[in-house]
Amino acid sequence: MYNSKIIGLGHYVPERVVTNDDLSKIMDTSDEWIQERTGIKERRHVKKEGGETTTSMGVKAAKIAIERAGIEKDDIDFIIFATLSPDYYFPGPGVLVQRDLGIKTVGALDVRNQCSGFVYAVSVADQYIKSGMYKNVLVIGSEVHSKGLDMTTRGRGVSVIFGDGAGAAVLSREEDTSKGILSTHLHSEGQHAEELALLAPGMGGRWVNDIVADDNPEDESYYPVMNGQFVFKNAVVRFSEVIMEGLKTNNLQPTDIDMLIPHQANLRISQFIQHKFGLDDSKVYNNIMKYGNTTAASIPIALTEAWEEGKIKDGDLVVLAAFGSGFTWGSVIIRW
C-alpha cells in the first residue's frame, strides 16, 4: 500500500486586475455591496482579445508545479484537468496540456465538478497512486470565467463573484502511509443541479450549434444562474459535514487542523466555517479578496500561496474542502 503526496505546487493568474469600482462602471453595483457580501476587492480577467485560455494558464501553473516537484515532464504518468470553462466544447483541456507540455502519450482525464473540481481531481489521482497504477499524477484546476459572464446589471448577482486563474499540483507516491493524503471524501446532490448552473446548450433539447445559430441576445440560458442564498445555506452545512467526515475517519479533531484551505466561494462562508470549528485566523487561508471565486482553480491557487508564504510546514495537518454546483462537495485530509 502507498499514500500519495503533493510534491509540487504552482499557480498563475492573468495580469489584468478588475476592481469592484471597475465593475460598477459597467453595471449597477458597488464596491461596498460586493465587499460586504463576499469579501472580494478585485479579481483577475484575461485580456478580451487574444489573451490567455484555460489551457494556457493551466500549462503555466503546471510547469511551475513540475519544476518544484523536481521531476521531468516525462515522469508524469497521468494528467487530470478540472474546469467548468474548457477552451473547446470538446475535447477537454487535459489532452491540450499533454500536447502543449510535450508529455508522452499518457492518459488525460477531464473532471467536471465546478467548485469541487480540484478536490475531485485530487481524489482520483490519490486512488490511482494508492493502487500502484501510477507514480506521478499532474492535477490542474483552471478557469476563464470572464468571457462567459453576463457583465450587465442583469447578471450582477453572479458576475461580480467569479475570476480567472489556474493552479496545479504534482501528486507522487509516498511509501510512508502516515504521510501525504490520509483520506478524501466526495459527495453530490443532483436534485439541486439547476440552482447553480449554466443551462445551455443542452436545455430544451438544443445543442451548441442551435444557440450560435439563434444568436438571440434575449436568451439568458448561456449565462450562469445561481440561487445565491440557497447555495450559501447548503454550502455552510456541507462544508462543515465533509470536513468533520474527513477528520473523524482519521480520528482527528478540528483542533488538530493546522491549515484549512476552503474553496474560495465567499469570505462569509469561510468565516462561518472558521468560527464553527474555532480556528484562529492563522489556520484558515483566504485569498478571495484578490481573485474572487476561481472555481476549480481556487484551492490550488490558495494552497500554492499558503505554501509559498511558509504557512504550511512538514507534519502539518492540512484540510482542503469545497462545495459548489451540482451540488457537489468534498474534502481532502493531508499530513504534509
Ligand code: ACO
Ligand atoms: N451589486 C449590487 N446589488 C446586487 C448585486 C450586485 N452585484 N447582486 C445582487 N444584488 C441585489 C439583488 O438584486 C437584491 O436586490 P433586491 O433585494 O432589491 O431584490 C439584493 O442585492 C440581495 O441579493 P441576494 O442575491 O439576496 O444577496 P445575498 O445576500 O444572497 O448575496 C451572494 C449574494 C453573494 C451571491 C451570496 O448569496 C453567496 O455568496 N452565495 C453563495 C455563492 C457560492 O458559494 N457559490 C458556490 C460556488 S460557485 C460554483 O460552484 C460554480
